[in-house]
Amino acid sequence: MGRIRILPDQVANQIAAGEVVDRPASVVKELLENALDAGATRIRVEVEAGGRRLIRIADDGCGMSRDDALLAFERHATSKLRTASDLLSISTLGFRGEALPSIASVARVTLETATGEGETGTRIEIAGGKMLRVEDLALPRGTTITVADLFFNTPARRKFLRAESTELAHVTALVTHYALVHPEKHFELQSATHLVVSAPPVTRTAERIYQIFGKETLGQLLPVAAELPLERAGLPDPPPWKRDPEEPARDPGALRLSGFYSKPELQKLNRNSIYIFVNKRLIRDRLLLHAITEAYRNVIPPTSFPVVLLFLEMPPEEVDVNVHPAKTEVRFRQSTLIHDFVRDSLRTALMKARPAAAFLAAIDAQPSASPSLMPPAASPLPGAPDSERPAPLPDSDPVALESAATEAEAFRLTPRMPTPVSGKLPFNVQDSGGRDSGPGFALGTGQGFDRSAWGATAAALFQPANGPAAGDCSPNPNGAAGYASNPATEAALVEAEQAAANLNQIGSLRPLGQLRESFILAVGEDGLWIIDQHVAHERVLFEKILRDRQVEQVQRQRLLMPLLVELRPDQMVVFARIAEELERNGFEVEPFGPQTLAVKAAPVGLEGMELERMLGEVIEQSSVAGEEPARNEDLTALRTRIAASIACHSAIKINTPLDPARMEWLLLELARTSHPTSCPHGRPIALLYSWNEIQRAFHRI
Numbered sequence: 001m002g003r004i005r006i007l008p009d010q011v012a013n014q015i016a017a018g019e020v021v022d023r024p025a026s027v028v029k030e031l032l033e034n035a036l037d038a039g040a041t042r043i044r045v046e047v048e049a050g051g052r053r054l055i056r057i058a059d060d061g062c063g064m065s066r067d068d069a070l071l072a073f074e075r076h077a078t079s080k081l082r083t084a085s086d087l088l089s090i091s092t093l094g095f096r097g098e099a100l101p102s103i104a105s106v107a108r109v110t111l112e113t114a115t116g117e118g119e120t121g122t123r124i125e126i127a128g129g130k131m132l133r134v135e136d137l138a139l140p141r142g143t144t145i146t147v148a149d150l151f152f153n154t155p156a157r158r159k160f161l162r163a164e165s166t167e168l169a170h171v172t173a174l175v176t177h178y179a180l181v182h183p184e185k186h187f188e189l190q191s192a193t194h195l196v197v198s199a200p201p202v203t204r205t206a207e208r209i210y211q212i213f214g215k216e217t218l219g220q221l222l223p224v225a226a227e228l229p230l231e232r233a234g235l236p237d238p239p240p241w242k243r244d245p246e247e248p249a250r251d252p253g254a255l256r257l258s259g260f261y262s263k264p265e266l267q268k269l270n271r272n273s274i275y276i277f278v279n280k281r282l283i284r285d286r287l288l289l290h291a292i293t294e295a296y297r298n299v300i301p302p303t304s305f306p307v308v309l310l311f312l313e314m315p316p317e318e319v320d321v322n323v324h325p326a327k328t329e330v331r332f333r334q335s336t337l338i339h340d341f342v343r344d345s346l347r348t349a350l351m352k353a354r355p356a357a358a359f360l361a362a363i364d365a366q367p368s369a370s371p372s373l374m375p376p377a378a379s380p381l382p383g384a385p386d387s388e389r390p391a392p393l394p395d396s397d398p399v400a401l402e403s404a405a406t407e408a409e410a411f412r413l414t415p416r417m418p419t420p421v422s423g424k425l426p427f428n429v430q431d432s433g434g435r436d437s438g439p440g441f442a443l444g445t446g447q448g449f450d451r452s453a454w455g456a457t458a459a460a461l462f463q464p465a466n467g468p469a470a471g472d473c474s475p476n477p478n479g480a481a482g483y484a485s486n487p488a489t490e491a492a493l494v495e496a497e498q499a500a501a502n503l504n505q506i507g508s509l510r511p512l513g514q515l516r517e518s519f520i521l522a523v524g525e526d527g528l529w530i531i532d533q534h535v536a537h538e539r540v541l542f543e544k545i546l547r548d549r550q551v552e553q554v555q556r557q558r559l560l561m562p563l564l565v566e567l568r569p570d571q572m573v574v575f576a577r578i579a580e581e582l583e584r585n586g587f588e589v590e591p592f593g594p595q596t597l598a599v600k601a602a603p604v605g606l607e608g609m610e611l612e613r614m615l616g617e618v619i620e621q622s623s624v625a626g627e628e629p630a631r632n633e634d635l636t637a638l639r640t641r642i643a644a645s646i647a648c649h650s651a652i653k654i655n656t657p658l659d660p661a662r663m664e665w666l667l668l669e670l671a672r673t674s675h676p677t678s679c680p681h682g683r684p685i686a687l688l689y690s691w692n693e694i695q696r697a698f699h700r701i
Ligand SMILES: Nc1ncnc2c1ncn2[C@@H]1O[C@H](COP(=O)(O)OP(=O)(O)OP(=O)(O)O)[C@@H](O)[C@H]1O
Pocket: 030, 034, 035, 038, 059, 061, 062, 063, 064, 072, 073, 077, 078, 079, 080, 093, 094, 095, 096, 097, 098, 099, 100, 101, 143
């Protein structure tokens, strides 16, 4: 008898579940995506014990007929895809028909659904993949899925679950994510004790950011938008003999980018605050992370990461979403184009905005780590260093979780995990806007929330139905129309926008003098500026060196006496590798014995001890980087590093007196740079003590 057997469905489903569902947050992700695909405009998520005991998602989407509801639990049963060619242009979040059978194979699932088209509703109970009961039930339109006792029949999986607070944090992150990408929809997340997220519909993403993260965060972010018409559609055109001459030429569509990025003063220790959505799908992508890091190169330190919410829209044919079991990774057909588009759009936005760092905000602007908003299974990139992995959250104790979060983060992009005490937390923006006047974000307990309501089904909770017309089961991305904005939110938005003072005026500031011969004090319309003379000059020189190097015009000076530099053998090897680039940057260096170099000429302004230090620094950094300048990318990195190092060692030092003319010159030169916000190593150059802050400090407003 042969040894090979076809696995029973139930086993196959459990195996698939291993890939699709690994913790409560991944169940929430699948069910949320289903609700969004069903065109829901209101989605309510309830979890108990971090989702281990219970996850319930109620939506007001199109619902399912009895037959469809039964089919939905079969493997490869989907309404979203018909032919293989549909795979090339998927516009829904789901498409494999795997999520429901996978979840049902490892939990006790109850589905209640109705289309609201005259039929009664359907209730189905399944446990461990076995259908237990199917009954008709009068239900309003929508779907409620309850997933209880996750992994009850796969104890090995259950063991891998973390503390309830950790699992809840991941679920919260997911709901938050989807709330961000759909500001026009109503999202709620309820834990056993708190209403964790409550985000009623708003019209703009900025308002949603305000709802979820508050005014302070919004004030630290700047908007970006860009569009690039595509020259060709993602897939090559069919050969001429296969083309239908009647068929009009395909419109290749466009790449669109919108979102928010942080001012350089705001820095994170990991990439967890970078959110990327492609066609409204939350993804992790190495390529786009790289593009974002590149945009911030030499604007923030190389070890820090910005906060970015990036919404990319492109024709569905441009992106292959079928490359990852949890659908959190994608493959772009024109990846270089997209990479460069993202990098350049962000970089240009940064250059244009030139945001000034506020004096008070800068004081506690320490790079901080933030917990990931992605479930860890999806989050770490292949080969990613540990810093990219989600910062572990303290387990079990929510109070510890809270205080650790407060300590670790001067700025946070995850809503704070609530502590189980009653009363309002300060993170409740409704206080400033009037509780009843419209959208707001409530976090905390004691909101008068009626727990008994949770027994009800979706549509009963979600009246009046604001969703698409009954029967319309297509995704409804534009359900926003008709939602009014809260005046308080608007006011905060305007304030945040006004607060974005920029550095354009830095050239016309009037320098008053120096503070300890190190910082220039200057005044302008916006307030009092404090400029670090060393880093300001460093930025000016850095950009000049790069420009001069580009056109091979670096100015060099001959040294009166050659400078002898001793190197270790390994440093000699590194030096040999970067010698040519150094030469193009104004150095003339010759070997002087086996371990000694004679420097005969150097870039103008670099002398004596500083010259020696600079060389040592570049050699050291290059040996760490272990680069081979043969590759284009690395050559740019090397070039930038050399320029940064020369700039740093030839710039005006602190403790150096400057006369008014020199201060004015420096400010003018700084104004001409592309990134006057920070030095090439990412430190702030100029801080603004704004007129508003000054008046407030003196209790005048
Ligand atoms: N909340 C819902 N409202 C309406 N229909 C739903 C809902 N959830 C699931 N369905 C239906 O059940 C089908 C199966 O869902 P399931 O999540 O298993 O697969 P999918 O979404 O098609 O693909 P994927 O496995 O990639 O998520 C869906 O195609 C959809 O027709």
